Amino acid sequence: MSIRGAYLWGGIALAGAGAIGVYFILVQGPVLWPVLVFGLIAIVLYTHVFTRIGGGEVVAGLGLGALPVLGASLALDGHAGAATWAVTVPSFFMTFNLLLLNEFPDAEADRQGGRRHLVILLGRARAARLYALAVVLTPLALTVGVLRNSGSPGTVSAEERGAWRHTAAFGYLAAVSLIVFYQSDILIVGLVLSPEDAATFAVATKLSALGLLPLRAIEAIVIPRVAAAIGEGDRTGGWREARQAQRASLVIGAAAVAVLATAGWWLLGLFGSEYQDAYDILLILLVGVLANAASGPLPDTVWLAGENSRPGTLLAAHAAANLILSIVAANTLGTAGVALATAATMVSWYLTM
Numbered sequence: 559m560s561i562r563g564a565y566l567w568g569g570i571a572l573a574g575a576g577a578i579g580v581y582f583i584l585v586q587g588p589v590l591w592p593v594l595v596f597g598l599i600a601i602v603l604y605t606h607v608f609t610r611i612g613g614g615e616v617v618a619g620l621g622l623g624a625l626p627v628l629g630a631s632l633a634l635d636g637h638a639g640a641a642t643w644a645v646t647v648p649s650f651f652m653t654f655n656l657l658l659l660n661e662f663p664d665a666e667a668d669r670q671g672g673r674r675h676l677v678i679l680l681g682r683a684r685a686a687r688l689y690a691l692a693v694v695l696t697p698l699a700l701t702v703g704v705l706r707n708s709g710s711p712g713t714v715s716a717e718e719r720g721a722w723r724h725t726a727a728f729g730y731l732a733a734v735s736l737i738v739f740y741q742s743d744i745l746i747v748g749l750v751l752s753p754e755d756a757a758t759f760a761v762a763t764k765l766s767a768l769g770l771l772p773l774r775a776i777e778a779i780v781i782p783r784v785a786a787a788i789g790e791g792d793r794t795g796g797w798r799e800a801r802q803a804q805r806a807s808l809v810i811g812a813a814a815v816a817v818l819a820t821a822g823w824w825l826l827g828l829f830g831s832e833y834q835d836a837y838d839i840l841l842i843l844l845v846g847v848l849a850n851a852a853s854g855p856l857p858d859t860v861w862l863a864g865e866n867s868r869p870g871t872l873l874a875a876h877a878a879a880n881l882i883l884s885i886v887a888a889n890t891l892g893t894a895g896v897a898l899a900t901a902a903t904m905v906s907w908y909l910t911m
Contacts, residue, residue, distance in 0.1 A: 623653030644703025663757035804854030811851020846904030
């Protein structure tokens with residue numbers, strides 16, 4: 559597509575989005591104007607302005623994370639309650655971090671292209687610390703928001719609030735652990751090795767994650783039914799449903815992993831011939847993906863059954879082990895070592911579950 563064509567289609571999309579926004583303003587009133595105006599400004603100025611003054615991450619966090627959640631609440635209800643804010647703030651941090659993480663391998667190319675994002679302005683070490691801070695603040699903000707929402711006087715009893723705080727503490731531990739588990743390896747490769755290694759490792763990681771699509775589809779169908787059964791007191795039925803789904807996840811997941819292992823060399827080549835050097839990394843990571851698929855929805859079922867303490871502690875221990883092993887392996891075995899550390903701890907975690 560030509561530059562002129564891209565501008566044309568962009569203008570059409572912008573006009574369509576603006577028309578939808580105006581419709582909701584007519585329905586709900588002027589409360590939506592700030593969201594709509596910021597969205598239009600962010601779309602028009604993001605590439606040419608915000609990414610060149612160090613504001614791209616914040617604008618992305620607001621425009622793609624926080625404000626869509628806030629705007630949806632305002633469009634549906636006309637106001638934003640405590641529950642909306644409990645979700646809006648974590649959405650900002652997650653989107654902020656998503657962009658920040660992807661800027662590490664591209665920092666030099668972005669610098670040459672005239673961009674001035676936070677990795678360039680702060681340097682890799684300080685940007686990594688900022689990323690870690692946002693990782694911690696994400697589940698913390700969600701926990702605080704939910705506690706404030708569910709802890710209003712007369713809403714729940716003191717005993718129920720205490721039980722929720724106990725559950726939320728392990729939920730917070732699990733959320734931080736999962737982020738460390740699934741995202742720290744790319745960050746470590748970029749910090750210890752090179753941006754080029756981080757880029758190839760990230761592509762292999764994202765490609766291996768395609769093997770989890772069958773599991774995610776199965777979870778989307780089964781988890782609500784498992785939750786309903788457990789909520790009604792039928793724990794046996796809930797576990798039966800989960801174990802049947804586990805077997806299906808193993809079979810379909812193994813097929814998906816086999817396809818990715820077979821076609822992986824070609825798929826990596828679509829990003830450039832240099833990415834095919836990450837084929838061995840892809841194969842190693844697929845072992846962890848297979849373990850994930852083999853577990854099916856059982857880890858989620860454990861949480862739904864109220865058994866929070868042991869899984870949360872085990873997950874935190876495995877996340878810490880993955881972090882330590884990845885740092886050691888990066889300095890001794892390179893990217894393949896980091897992949898081995900990630901796959902080994904992932905297999906261990908899902909076996910314990």
